[in-house]
Amino acid sequence: MARMTMIEAIRDAMDVKMGMDEDVVVFGEDVGYFGGVFRCTQGLQEKYGRHRCFDAPINESAIVGAGIGMATYGKRPCIEIQFADYVLPAYDQIVSEAARIRHRSNGQFTAPIVIRMPTGGGIFGGQTHSQSPEAIFTHVSGLKTLIPSNPYDAKGMLIAAIEDDDPVIFLEPKRLYNGPFDGHHENAVTSWAKHEKGEVPEGHYTVPIGKANVVETGMDVTILAYGTMVYVAQAAARENNIDAEIIDLRSLLPLDLDTIVNSVQKTGRCVVLHEATLTSGFGAELTALVQQHCFKHLEAPVLRVAGWDTPYPHAQEWHYFPGPKRVGKALKRVVEAQ
Missing domain, CATH: 3.40.50.970 (Thiamin diphosphate (ThDP)-binding fold, Pyr/PP domains)
Structure with missing residues (x-):
C-alpha cells in the first residue's frame, strides 16, 4: 500500500x-x-x-x-x-x-x-x-x-x-x-x-461501477450520501450520538439499489444528503426510490438535506453547504418521529 x-x-x-x-x-x-x-x-x-x-x-x-x-x-x-x-x-x-x-x-x-x-x-x-x-x-x-x-x-x-x-x-x-x-x-x-x-494499492486494481460502500453500520437511520457529504454525515451522526448506517453511493448511475433497500428496510428511516441544490437534485430520485421500495418498512418520512435553491452564494458558501448542525436536525427529526 x-x-x-x-x-x-x-x-x-x-x-x-x-x-x-x-x-x-x-x-x-x-x-x-x-x-x-x-x-x-x-x-x-x-x-x-x-x-x-x-x-x-x-x-x-x-x-x-x-x-x-x-x-x-x-x-x-x-x-x-x-x-x-x-x-x-x-x-x-x-x-x-x-x-x-x-x-x-x-x-x-x-x-x-x-x-x-x-x-x-x-x-x-x-x-x-x-x-x-x-x-x-x-x-x-x-x-x-x-x-x-x-x-x-x-x-x-x-x-x-x-x-x-x-x-x-x-x-x-x-x-x-x-x-x-x-x-x-x-x-x-x-x-x-x-x-x-x-x-x-500500487499498480492495477478496480472498484466495481454500480456498487455502493457501507461506510458505517447502524440501526437508527440510513444516511445516503456521496462525495464530500459522506464526511458531513459521519460528523453529524457522531455529534448527535445517532447510530446511523452511512452509505457512500459512489456510483449514482448505475445505482446500487439493493444496498440502499436492504439498509432502509433494516433501519426503517432514511435521510438523503447532497451538496447540490435541493429542487430536482439527485436526492429527489433517491427519495422516490426509497419510498417505492421500502414504503411498508418506513417509520418516518424520508428527509433530504441539500444546498439552497439559489444561485451559488459565493460569500456564504459555507452556510450553503449542508453541515453537521443542519444534518443533525434532520437526523433527530427522523429518528424521533413516531
Whole structure:
C-alpha cells in the first residue's frame, strides 16, 4: 500500500492505464505541460509524450467532441473539463452523441470516453467554479456517473471507468482532493488544503461501477450520501450520538439499489444528503426510490438535506453547504418521529 491524496490517486490511475494501454490518451485545458489546474495530470506528458497527454483550446464542446470521435475509432480518451461548471457548452455533445451512439449505431460503435471534472465548492471559487451538476447527467440514459469520496475509491473507480466501453462522467469533489474532510464547518476552510493521505494499492486494481460502500453500520437511520457529504454525515451522526448506517453511493448511475433497500428496510428511516441544490437534485430520485421500495418498512418520512435553491452564494458558501448542525436536525427529526 502506498499513501496518496485523491489528486495523487487519480494521477496514478491514469498513469497505470497509460502504461498498460497505448490507446489511453489524456487531454484538456492545461493538462499537459502545466499538469492541470489541480495538478492531477502532472508529469504524464513528460512520461508519455505530447501525443498521449496534451493541451486543448479553451473550447469544452470541441474537447468533448474530439474525445467522442477518438473513442468511436478505438482510442480510450480520459479528458478533463477544468471545472464541472464549464461542461455546459459540451452538454449537447455528451447527451446527443456520447450517450446515444451505441444505440443509434445498433452496437456498431461505442464511446469509451471518461470525462473528468472537479465538482462542488469549498475553494471560494464563486458561482462558476463551485457547482454540483451531477443530476443533469444521471437524467441521461447511456451515461454512467461516478463520484468518489476517498483516494482508494478514486483510483479504482477511475481505472474501471477508463476500461468501461461506455461514456463515464467522473466527478471529483474539490474539497477532498488533498485529503479526508472531517465534516465540521469550523475546520472546513482549512481542512480542504491539508495533505492528508489514504492507503492506495500500487499498480492495477478496480472498484466495481454500480456498487455502493457501507461506510458505517447502524440501526437508527440510513444516511445516503456521496462525495464530500459522506464526511458531513459521519460528523453529524457522531455529534448527535445517532447510530446511523452511512452509505457512500459512489456510483449514482448505475445505482446500487439493493444496498440502499436492504439498509432502509433494516433501519426503517432514511435521510438523503447532497451538496447540490435541493429542487430536482439527485436526492429527489433517491427519495422516490426509497419510498417505492421500502414504503411498508418506513417509520418516518424520508428527509433530504441539500444546498439552497439559489444561485451559488459565493460569500456564504459555507452556510450553503449542508453541515453537521443542519444534518443533525434532520437526523433527530427522523429518528424521533413516531
